[in-house]
Amino acid sequence: MATDQIQERFLELIQENAGIIHKVCHLYCHSAQDRQDLFQEIIVQLWKAFPKFRNESKISTWMYRIALNTAISDFRKQQRRIITTSELPAESMELQEHNILEQKERLALLQEAVTHLSDIEKAILMLYLEENNYQEMEEVLGIGQANLRVKINRIKEKLRRHTGQMQ
Amino acid sequence: MELEYLKEAWKKAGEVDAMPVEEKQQLLLLPGTPSQSLVSKIRRNLFYELLIVLVCVTAIAVFYFVSFGGRLQEVSWAYILLAILFISYFYKKNKLLKAMQCPACQVKYNLSLQLATLEKYVRLYLIAGTAMAPVVMLLFYLLLHYKHIIIFASAYAGKEPSAFALLYLLITVIFTIIFYFFNRWYAGRLYGRHIQKLKNLLLEMEE
Numbered sequence: 001m002a003t004d005q006i007q008e009r010f011l012e013l014i015q016e017n018a019g020i021i022h023k024v025c026h027l028y029c030h031s032a033q034d035r036q037d038l039f040q041e042i043i044v045q046l047w048k049a050f051p052k053f054r055n056e057s058k059i060s061t062w063m064y065r066i067a068l069n070t071a072i073s074d075f076r077k078q079q080r081r082i083i084t085t086s087e088l089p090a091e092s093m094e095l096q097e098h099n100i101l102e103q104k105e106r107l108a109l110l111q112e113a114v115t116h117l118s119d120i121e122k123a124i125l126m127l128y129l130e131e132n133n134y135q136e137m138e139e140v141l142g143i144g145q146a147n148l149r150v151k152i153n154r155i156k157e158k159l160r161r162h163t164g165q166m167q
Numbered sequence: 168m169e170l171e172y173l174k175e176a177w178k179k180a181g182e183v184d185a186m187p188v189e190e191k192q193q194l195l196l197l198p199g200t201p202s203q204s205l206v207s208k209i210r211r212n213l214f215y216e217l218l219i220v221l222v223c224v225t226a227i228a229v230f231y232f233v234s235f236g237g238r239l240q241e242v243s244w245a246y247i248l249l250a251i252l253f254i255s256y257f258y259k260k261n262k263l264l265k266a267m268q269c270p271a272c273q274v275k276y277n278l279s280l281q282l283a284t285l286e287k288y289v290r291l292y293l294i295a296g297t298a299m300a301p302v303v304m305l306l307f308y309l310l311l312h313y314k315h316i317i318i319f320a321s322a323y324a325g326k327e328p329s330a331f332a333l334l335y336l337l338i339t340v341i342f343t344i345i346f347y348f349f350n351r352w353y354a355g356r357l358y359g360r361h362i363q364k365l366k367n368l369l370l371e372m373e374e
Contacts, residue, residue, distance in 0.1 A: 011194060023177070040197055047198030049271045062271060069270045069277045070204070072368065113173060120371050123274065129177040142275030143372050159173070 010050050014043065017063050023130075024067040027122050030111055042070045057139065064127065064140045072119045116162050121155050128152055205361070210264050217257045224250040241314060245306045252302070256295050263288045275372050282365040289354045289362070296350035297343060304339040308332075 014021070021042050025035040045066050053062055114122050120141075127137045134145040143151070201207065228243040267284040269277050 007195060010198070014194060037203065040200060041203055043194070043197040044200060044202045045204075045270045048202075052271065065273065065277075066270045068274050069268075069272070072274060073268070073278060073281055073365075118368075118371060120274075120368060126177075129174050140274065141372070142273030147373075 020063050028071040042067050045070050068123050297347040300342040300346040
């Protein structure tokens with residue numbers, strides 16, 4: 001396949017599945033700059049891995065793996081700071097005054113909820129919220145299904161506990 | 168907050184705050200940008216390190232080949248030997264770095280791979296860094312011995328060659344021990360935190 005065609009195909013793929021990348025960025029980064037950096041890094045990793053993609057797994061599984069691997073094992077992320085709702089930047093506050101108030105609030109709540117989760121728990125929660133079944137979650141993460149069930153219950157419990165604290 | 172509400176918020180997460188890079192042309196430029204992952208950065212630094220070493224060794228080798236009427240060209244050969252050892256060290260490190268990541272693999276497998284390879288990398292760093300002291304000292308000893316170069320004349324004064332050799336050996340051992348502890352501390356400072364993080368992640372996945 002010619003380079004232009006590969007690029008075209010890659011671009012289509014990214015555009016069709018951009019939601020996955022955006023969601024991973026939102027889950028693991030809380031500042032716009034960090035999200036931008038992570039987004040770029042995921043695209044670079046996807047592009048590097050693209051020639052080896054052989055349709056053996058679903059495209060979404062392949063993208064989840066690369067996006068999560070990049071987000072979790074990214075060294076720089078260690079210095080990233082978690083921002084809670086109470087300290088959301090002024091930019092977010094301004095946005096709240098506009099029409100997208102509700103969406104931003106939901107995102108802030110989502111970010112607040114995942115603040116207390118570990119990187120692995122975030123990945124599990126993401127796949128759960130995306131309505132992947134246990135088989136698909138195992139394919140992405142490499143964690144056994146029985147173990148996943150236990151972890152999901154723990155995550156739910158953790159979220160309930162922290163939600164209680166927030167209210 | 169109910170999980171159902173979270174699910175709804177989650178669905179919106181992919182829609183809001185759309186990044187401008189989604190523009191077709193901008194998106195096409197992204198794959199060409201250099202990766203900012205630590206492995207990529209280490210590989211780039213390693214390459215620059217190799218270039219600097221090769222430039223310095225070439226300059227030193229040329230200097231000793233042409234200076235002093237060519238009487239000290241053994242020094243040049245010693246540096247060339249060190250450069251060859253460094254190239255093989257570079258090759259091994261680069262090979263390990265290339266094998267360190269498998270982004271398209273399962274997350275757990277990728278983390279295990281990264282941990283195992285990073286530990287090998289640190290071991291290589293420690294061994295090579297420590298071995299550098301006796302190798303350099305040995306090369307200098309050979310030069311001193313065969314070229315009859317006298318440095319630190321007081322160290323020779325009134326000593327039998329065997330006593331000098333023993334003193335030299337003692338100094339080499341001390342240097343090697345210092346190098347070992349320094350390298351261990353430095354490797355821990357560079358990679359220790361990440362190794363611990365990988366261990367914790369894997370432990371969490373397994374428990």
